[in-house]
Ligand SMILES: Nc1ncnc2c1ncn2[C@@H]1O[C@H](COP(=O)(O)OP(=O)(O)O)[C@@H](O)[C@H]1O
C-alpha cells in the first residue's frame with residue numbers, strides 16, 4: 001500500500017516533469033488563490049492588532065471633542081456668531097449634560113520649550129485636568145499625578161513621561177526641576193513607559209506619552225462638578241468625556257453633538273471623535289478588505305481548480321494507452337483513479353508551495369509599501385495550503401473517475 | 416486444462432450495422448502448451464485475446480481459466496487474475512517512457528501483493544532471462560525495437576504467469592529481431608509457461624506446438 005502510494009507519487013512527479021511549463025501554467029490559478037488567502041489572513045491579523053491597540057489607547061468608553069483649525073472664511077463666521085473655540089465653558093456645559101457622562105477632562109497643548117534640559121528631543125507640553133491620567137489609563141511609575149489642589153493653587157508642578165525622565169538623568173526623578181519659560185516646575189510624578197509604538201494613523205492622533213510633560217490646567221473650579229465661575233474664553237485642545245458604559249456611548253455621543261452644536265451656534269470648530277465608532281469603522285473596513293480578498297481567493301481557486309481539471313482531463317486522454325497497459329498488468333479501476341488523483345494532488349501541492357512562497361513575498365511588499373503591520377503565523381500558511389490541496393483533490397476527482405471508467409479495450413485500441 | 420473456451424460469440428455494433436467478429440469460437444489449451452493463432456488482419460484475433468485476458472467480455476459462450484469461470488467474475492477479480500496469472504505482450508511494446516527498464520518490468524508488482532524481496536528477485540530474474548541485465552537502468556527510448564519487446568516480455572514474465580498472451584509480438588520488428596523474440600518464446604515454453612501467440616505471419620506459427628486458424632469467426 002505504501003509502496004504503491006509512493007510509486008504513484010513518483011509516477012505523478014515524473015509525468016509533471018515532462019510537462020514542466022504546462023504544469024506550471026495550469027497551477028497558476030492555485031498559486032494566486034493561495035497567495036490571496038495568505039495575504040488576507042496575515043494582514044487581517046496584523047491590522048486587527050494595530051487597530052485594536054490604537055483605539056484601546058483612546059479608551060472605548062471615552063468620547064473626544066477636539067478643537068479644529070478654521071479657514072479664514074469660517075473664522076469670520078465665528079466672529080459673527082460668537083463662538084470661541086473649545087473652552088472651559090464647553091467643559092462645564094458637557095459635564096452637566098447627562099448622568100451617563102461620569103467624568104470630563106480637558107487638555108491644552110502648550111507651545112513652549114523647556115530650557116536647559118540639554119536634551120535633543122522637544123517634549124510635548126500638555127496642560128491637563130487631574131483626571132486625565134485616569135481617563136486615558138496612564139499608569140505612574142513613581143510619585144503622583146496632577147491633583148485638583150495643584151490646579152486650584154496654581155502650583156508649579158509637573159508629571160513627565162518615562163523616556164523623558166530617563167534622558168534627564170538625575171534631574172528627571174520626582175523632586176527634580178524643569179524650567180519652562182522662566183518658570184521652574186517641580187517633578188511630582190513619572191509615568192510608566194508605554195512600549196507601544198506611536199500610531200501612524202492621522203485620524204487617531206494618540207501618540208504615546210513617553211516624552212510628554214504634563215502641567216496643571218488652570219481651572220477655577222473642580223471640573224467634575226458644576227462650577228460657579230465660567231471662563232469666557234480659553235482655547236482648549238480637546239475635551240475627554242467618559243461614559244458610564246459602552247452601551248451608552250452612542251447615545252451620549254448624540255447628546256454631545258447636539259450640545260456642541262447649540263453651544264457653538266453651528267460653527268464647526270470642533271470634532272467629535274468616538275473611539276468605539278472608530279473601532280467599528282476599522283473593523284468594517286477590515287471586513288470589506290477581507291471580503292474583496294476572499295472573492296479574489298475564491299475566484300482564483302475556482303479558476304485554478306478548473307485549470308487543474310482541464311490539464312488532468314488532457315493528461316487522461318493523452319495517456320489512454322498507458323491506462324490500458326496498466327489495466328492489462330493488473331491495475332483495478334480504483335488503482336487508476338488513485339494514480340490520477342495523486343497526480344492532481346501533487347500538482348496543486350506544488351501550486352500551494354509556490355503560493356505560500358509568493359504569499360511571503362507579497363506580504364513583505366505590502367508591509368513595506370503600505371506600511372501595514374502584518375503578521376505571518378502558522379495559520380496564515382497552513383490554511384491556504386490545505387485549501388489548495390483540497391481544491392486539487394476536488395477538481396482532480398472527475399478526471400480521475402474518467403480515467404478509471406475508461407474501457408481497457410478502447411484504451412488499448414488507441415495508438 | 417488451463418483454459419476452456421466454448422461457443423464464444425462477439426459482435427460489434429457500428430451504427431445500425433452489426434459486425435460479427437467471433438461466431439462460436441471453441442478453444443482448449445493445456446497447461447504449458449504453446450498455441451499460435453493465425454488469421455488475416457481484422458479476423459478477430461485481438462478480440463479473442465482480449466476476451467482471454469478478461470479485458471473484454473463476449474456476447475455469449477463460456478470461458479474457464481484455471482477452473483475459474485471468467486465471465487462471472489467482477490472487474491476487480493479479473494484485474495487480480497491479470498496481475499497474478501497472466502502476462503500480456505503487445506505489438507507496440509508499450510513500455511512507459513518515463514521509467515527505466517527495471518521500473519517497467521516492476522510495473523505489474525504495483526498491483527500485486529508480493530513482498531518487495533520477491534518482487535526484486537523476480538524482476539531481476541526476468542530481466543536476466545531476456546538477456547538485458549546490462550541495460551537495467553536504460554530508458555525505453557535508448558533501446559532498439561527488439562530490445563523493447565524483450566523488456567515487454569520480461570514484464571509479462573516477472574509475475575511468473577500461468578499464461579502469456581502475445582498479440583503480434585513481432586509485427587513491428589525486423590526479421591532478425593523477430594527470430595530472437597520467437598526463440599525467447601520457445602525458451603519460455605520449455606520452462607513451462609503456456610503461451611498463446613497471435614499473428615498474421617505464417618512464419619511465426621512454425622515455433623509453436625499447435626497452430627489454429629481464425630477464419631470467418633471460427634478457430635480451425
Ligand atoms: N470497438 C469496435 N467497434 C467496432 N468494430 C470493432 C471494434 N473493435 C474491433 N472492431 C472490428 O472487429 C474486427 C476484429 O478486430 P481485431 O480483433 O482487432 O482483428 P485482428 O486483431 O485479427 O486484426 C475488425 O473488423 C474491427 O474493425
Ligand SMILES: [Mg+2]
Nearest residue numbers: 460461462582
Ligand atoms: Mg489485432
